[in-house]
Amino acid sequence: MPQAVRLAEKYEEVFFAVGIHPYDIHMYDEAVMERYINHPKCIAIGECGLDYFRLPEDEEEKKANIKKQKEVFISQIEFAKKVKKPLIIHIREASNDSRQILIDYAAKEVGGVLHCFNASKHLLPLAEHNFYFGIGGVLTFKNAKKLVEILPKIPLEKLIIETDAPYLTPHPHRGKRNEPFYTTFVVEKISELLEMDKNEVEKLTTNNAKKLFKEFSNII
Numbered sequence: 162m163p164q165a166v167r168l169a170e171k172y173e174e175v176f177f178a179v180g181i182h183p184y185d186i187h188m189y190d191e192a193v194m195e196r197y198i199n200h201p202k203c204i205a206i207g208e209c210g211l212d213y214f215r216l217p218e219d220e221e222e223k224k225a226n227i228k229k230q231k232e233v234f235i236s237q238i239e240f241a242k243k244v245k246k247p248l249i250i251h252i253r254e255a256s257n258d259s260r261q262i263l264i265d266y267a268a269k270e271v272g273g274v275l276h277c278f279n280a281s282k283h284l285l286p287l288a289e290h291n292f293y294f295g296i297g298g299v300l301t302f303k304n305a306k307k308l309v310e311i312l313p314k315i316p317l318e319k320l321i322i323e324t325d326a327p328y329l330t331p332h333p334h335r336g337k338r339n340e341p342f343y344t345t346f347v348v349e350k351i352s353e354l355l356e357m358d359k360n361e362v363e364k365l366t367t368n369n370a371k372k373l374f375k376e377f378s379n380i381i
């Protein structure tokens with residue numbers, strides 16, 4: 162049994178998602194998705210999406226990889242709509258194609274989160290399509306200029322805090338293994354940038370997360 166499922170069964174406050182990351186598209190198998198989707202702690206489909214950061218060098222292979230990434234992404238959007246669960250979206254250097262697919266395939270029906278929002282202005286229109294913006298440790302980094310600038314443009318009711326653990330640990334703990342405790346540094350930075358009270362940011366982002374992942378709202 163996958164570790165995520167084991168953890169979710171052991172701890173009341175842990176949930177899991179089922180999906181195929183763009184780096185693992187060759188493994189996509191809807192039968193596997195079906196096996197886990199009805200688990201009471203499975204609350205989303207993902208990570209799925211598009212990643213053009215690590216493409217094959219050969220032109221033909223590159224084209225084939227992008228084509229396959231799109232197919233697997235679209236299949237997972239359709240699957241999410243069928244099972245009525247939100248999407249956790251991974252986008253790297255593929256903002257325009259990802260936005261277009263999410264809109265064309267009506268992902269709005271289930272919505273989701275743009276995990277580790279990449280600060281691309283091309284993704285902002287997705288706020289109108291039932292998508293939330295996941296903000297993590299990157300916001301606290303010294304080189305986070307783009308994300309700092311775009312943060313106020315994200316509608317407040319679409320802001321969500323995330324860890325991306327074990328990666329992207331917030332400043333001043335960058336480099337250590339990330340864990341949920343460190344999200345407090347992200348909250349602090351948001352409250353500073355948006356001139357909001359820390360408690361208010363906590364409440365807002367928690368409520369947003371509950372709205373998106375409805376199934377855990379009874380427990381958390």
Ligand SMILES: [Zn+2]
Nearest residue numbers: 208251276277
């Ligand atoms: Zn990711």
